[in-house]
Amino acid sequence: MNKNSKPNTFWRDWLLLLAAILLALAALFFANDARSLGGLHALSLEIVGRLTEPVADLRSYLALGAENRRLREINAVLQLRNAQMAEAWYENARLRQLLGFKMTAPYDLIAATVTGRETRTGLASLLLDAGSDQGVKVNMTVVSADGLVGRVHSVSTSYCTVQAFDDRAFSCAAIVQRSRLEGMFKWEGYNRGILTGIYLSGDVRKGDLVVTSGTNSIFVPGLKLGVVSFIDEAESGMYRRIYVEPKVDMARLREVYIVRHTQEGAAR
Amino acid sequence: MNLIYYLIMMALALGLQHGVSDLVAIRGVAPDFILIAVCAVSLFAGRGQGTLWGLGIGFVEDALSGSLLGSHALALSLVGFISGSVMSYRSLQSAYSLNAGLIVGVLAILQHLLLYIIIIQGGAGLLQGLALGIVLPAIYTMFWALIIFAIVPESIWEKIYKTEPTPLF
Numbered sequence: 001m002n003k004n005s006k007p008n009t010f011w012r013d014w015l016l017l018l019a020a021i022l023l024a025l026a027a028l029f030f031a032n033d034a035r036s037l038g039g040l041h042a043l044s045l046e047i048v049g050r051l052t053e054p055v056a057d058l059r060s061y062l063a064l065g066a067e068n069r070r071l072r073e074i075n076a077v078l079q080l081r082n083a084q085m086a087e088a089w090y091e092n093a094r095l096r097q098l099l100g101f102k103m104t105a106p107y108d109l110i111a112a113t114v115t116g117r118e119t120r121t122g123l124a125s126l127l128l129d130a131g132s133d134q135g136v137k138v139n140m141t142v143v144s145a146d147g148l149v150g151r152v153h154s155v156s157t158s159y160c161t162v163q164a165f166d167d168r169a170f171s172c173a174a175i176v177q178r179s180r181l182e183g184m185f186k187w188e189g190y191n192r193g194i195l196t197g198i199y200l201s202g203d204v205r206k207g208d209l210v211v212t213s214g215t216n217s218i219f220v221p222g223l224k225l226g227v228v229s230f231i232d233e234a235e236s237g238m239y240r241r242i243y244v245e246p247k248v249d250m251a252r253l254r255e256v257y258i259v260r261h262t263q264e265g266a267a268r
Numbered sequence: 269m270n271l272i273y274y275l276i277m278m279a280l281a282l283g284l285q286h287g288v289s290d291l292v293a294i295r296g297v298a299p300d301f302i303l304i305a306v307c308a309v310s311l312f313a314g315r316g317q318g319t320l321w322g323l324g325i326g327f328v329e330d331a332l333s334g335s336l337l338g339s340h341a342l343a344l345s346l347v348g349f350i351s352g353s354v355m356s357y358r359s360l361q362s363a364y365s366l367n368a369g370l371i372v373g374v375l376a377i378l379q380h381l382l383l384y385i386i387i388i389q390g391g392a393g394l395l396q397g398l399a400l401g402i403v404l405p406a407i408y409t410m411f412w413a414l415i416i417f418a419i420v421p422e423s424i425w426e427k428i429y430k431t432e433p434t435p436l437f
Contacts (some may be wrong), residue, residue: 006310013316013349020345027327027338028386044331048282055287116286123387125334127286155332161336176431240363251290 010186024239042156049127049159060113060254067254076147106221109128110134112142114253115159124164124250126150130258131158139218141259147224147247148172148212149256160258163224166250174225175213179203182213185225185244193226193244200240203226208243220259224248274309274317278325281305288330292412297404299412302329303379306344307351307372307413312428315352321328322348334385343382347375368417373410380405 032172046093112134116127130136132155142149142162150162150170163170171186174195176268181204183197195210214221232241284301292299302325310318326341333340355371380402 009314009316013314013319013352016316016319017345017349020319020349021342023323024326024338024345027330027341029338030338031337042333044328047279048286048328048332051279051283052287055283059287059291117290118286122336123333125332127332154331160333161334167334253313 041154044157045127045131045154045156045161049115049129050157052127053129056113058117059256063254103167109143109257110136110260112136112160112254112256112258117164117250124150124155124167124170125258126162126164126250128160128256128258129158130159131156133157135260136258141218141220141223142240142256143220143223143259144248144253144256146249147226148219149248149250150217152258156212162256164250165248166246170221172225173213173215174210175221176202176204176228177209177211178205179208183242193246195228195242196239196242198239198240198242199238202240204231204240204242206231243261270313270428273428273431274313274321277305277308278302278321280330285329294408297400297408300376300379300405300409301412303344303347303376304413304416305411306348306358307368307375308417310348310352311368312353312425313352314356315349318348318352319345320348322346331405335383338382342386343379346382347379350378351375361380369410369414372413373406376406376409377402 044207048201112128112130114126115129118125126142126149128136128142130155136152136155138152138155140152142152148163148165150167153161153163166187168187171184174180174185175182176195176198179202181198181202183195185195188194195204198204206228210225212219212221212223212225226244226246228242229245230243232243271403281301281304289298289301306318306322306325310319313321319375322344326339326344327337329335329340329415351371355368384401
């Protein structure tokens with residue numbers, strides 16, 4: 001018998017356990033529909049944000065050389081692509097003007113650094129060093145140069161957590177960029193991204209880019225989700241089973257951007 | 269008061285879990301440093317305090333991970349209670365690091381099983397769920413628990429054990 005199992009503490013410990021279980025169950029059943037950030041969320045974010053910031057700084061410093069080389073390569077590619085995009089943008093603007101369409105406003109971005117991440121199986125969240133002081137709000141879209149990263153889940157004054165794109169509970173409306181077929185992107189099992197809701201007759205090919213469709217109003221449209229890696233033709237039923245390989249490498253993610261765009265659709 | 273030691277343990281565990289665990293993850297399977305910290309508190313302070321620390325840090329984890337509020341709190345308070353019931357620093361005696369590590373492994377299976385039932389809800393397939401969600405993370409957590417319990421000098425464990433305990437009420 002250990003030192004805490006004395007008779008006078010026996011019932012106290014069992015009562016404590018009962019109270020803890022009841023409290024946890026009450027939270028499970030009654031506190032999960034709360035949209036607003038409670039004191040616990042804000043306090044947890046602030047504490048863990050401050051705890052992980054030195055580690056994140058050290059990791060950024062150690063990865064600086066490799067990161068620099070990679071960014072130089074990306075920069076060269078983007079320079080060329082930017083020139084092509086600029087041409088296309090001016091052409092698009094001219095055609096929109098001819099057709100009488102309104103120009104859409106460019107998105108406003110908030111830069112943030114990944115200071116921590118949740119890596120337990122099935123759960124995926126990121127901790128960013130930007131909070132309500134920088135204008136971050138719940139449900140804002142988080143992106144990187146490679147595409148969609150996730151959505152802001154909770155915010156404190158200086159930090160926020162993001163439900164990452166590879167979280168098992170993550171799903172969003174998606175579109176096959178080439179054929180404009182709409183479906184729903186979600187995770188199957190622990191690590192397989194699939195695109196559902198595409199009919200058997202749908203025009204989808206291996207290598208097609210899958211992007212956010214924007215129809216669910218949380219995510220900005222056109223953000224890269226991944227490429228079609230496999231189409232299961234043997235699947236019976238009305239829909240094709242389309243596997244999607246994600247574009248963003250979450251393990252290497254350091255710098256991300258939060259799009260100033262909320263569910264209310266400020267930028268839409 | 270030994271409260272300060274437990275606060276440091278929890279702060280270290282949170283820092284390791286959110287800042288370092290992805291560095292030591294193998295194919296997405298990461299150790300659970302928070303579970304190890306809750307077991308360590310129970311080891312020294314007993315199951316009453318283990319339950320309370322498990323509940324508190326569990327709520328913090330729920331808030332941070334974005335999972336169902338109460339899921340980690342429920343699993344970790346149970347872990348705290350059970351680990352405090354089956355082991356204490358003195359009862360483990362000379363082989364405490366090995367014994368504590370093995371107990372952490374068993375409790376990690378329990379915790380991951382609970383989280384699998386609450387959060388994943390079996391949708392991932394039974395075999396894949398058992399392997400990726402429960403058994404492999406538990407084994408890897410046990411491996412890290414063995415290392416942590418072994419490398420921290422016994423003098424530090426002794427100091428924590430002999431510090432005047434913080435009264436629960």
